[in-house]
Amino acid sequence: MPRLTPLLFGLLVSILVSAAPPPASLSSRDLLGEIIDALGIGLVTQINTTITLDSLVTNLVSVNVEVQNPLPFELTLDTVSSTAGINNTVFASFNHTFSTGIVVPPFGKAQTGVIDNVLLTQGAVATLAIIPLGFLDLLEVDTNVRALTIDGLLGVPLSITGLHQKNVSTLYFLDLTAS
Ligand SMILES: *[C@@H]1O[C@H](CO)[C@@H](O)[C@H](O)[C@H]1NC(C)=O
Ligand SMILES: *[C@@H]1O[C@H](CO)[C@@H](O)[C@H](O)[C@H]1NC(C)=O
Ligand SMILES: *[C@@H]1O[C@H](CO)[C@@H](O)[C@H](O)[C@H]1NC(C)=O
Ligand SMILES: *[C@@H]1O[C@H](CO)[C@@H](O)[C@H](O)[C@H]1NC(C)=O
Numbered sequence: 001m002p003r004l005t006p007l008l009f010g011l012l013v014s015i016l017v018s019a020a021p022p023p024a025s026l027s028s029r030d031l032l033g034e035i036i037d038a039l040g041i042g043l044v045t046q047i048n049t050t051i052t053l054d055s056l057v058t059n060l061v062s063v064n065v066e067v068q069n070p071l072p073f074e075l076t077l078d079t080v081s082s083t084a085g086i087n088n089t090v091f092a093s094f095n096h097t098f099s100t101g102i103v104v105p106p107f108g109k110a111q112t113g114v115i116d117n118v119l120l121t122q123g124a125v126a127t128l129a130i131i132p133l134g135f136l137d138l139l140e141v142d143t144n145v146r147a148l149t150i151d152g153l154l155g156v157p158l159s160i161t162g163l164h165q166k167n168v169s170t171l172y173f174l175d176l177t178a179s
Contacts, residue, residue: 037164041070047136047170059120065112069104076101076149084136091127094118103152131172138165
């Protein structure tokens with residue numbers, strides 16, 4: 001992966017240059033997503049899902065996601081929308097805006113913290129069947145990031161759409177204390 005970085009860096013810089021100061025055009029946004037997909041760089045390294053007793057009624061769970069930054073400069077995540085599932089069947093969906101951007105250091109990792117209101121689209125009971133698999137495929141990830149931020153500030157806003165990632169390690173926690 002480090003060998004790919006100069007290539008990605010060059011492509012990203014050219015997109016940044018063409019994207020700033022007006023927001024990235026639709027084609028730039030899709031292009032960046034396609035580049036990241038094509039290079040097989042997963043931005044997500046781990047998903048932890050917390051299921052409560054309420055989840056059985058509400059079909060809502062929370063997740064904490066570990067993300068990685070394959071790039072040699074800081075990225076800050078402002079929003080993420082994602083669907084996840086198994087074999088092209090969506091089991092979970094959420095749209096989230098971070099109250100404080102998630103700062104991911106160059107070549108580093110960060111956790112998003114708890115993201116609530118993740119909808120189990122097949123219902124909680126049907127979802128129990130996929131827990132033993134221990135992984136999820138990210139079927140569609142759209143994110144608004146800022147590239148080249150400094151401690152989460154400033155940076156160049158970019159929308160990255162249509163990311164896919166297979167086989168993301170997923171842990172499930174049953175929280176019986178929540179009400
Ligand atoms: C997921 O849970 C494991 C085990 O408790 C922990 O080591 C890891 O840091 C957690 N990751 C996230 C993203 O919450
Ligand atoms: C996913 O699809 C593959 C190939 O069709 C099949 O072998 C596998 O059992 C499926 N997995 C699940 C969890 O349904
Ligand atoms: C996320 O947003 C999309 C597009 O607006 C919408 O179709 C979807 O239902 C939303 N998902 C959740 C869990 O709210
Ligand atoms: C999924 O990842 C695990 C390691 O996290 C690996 O053992 C397994 O072979 C992978 N499965 C597929 C279908 O890539």
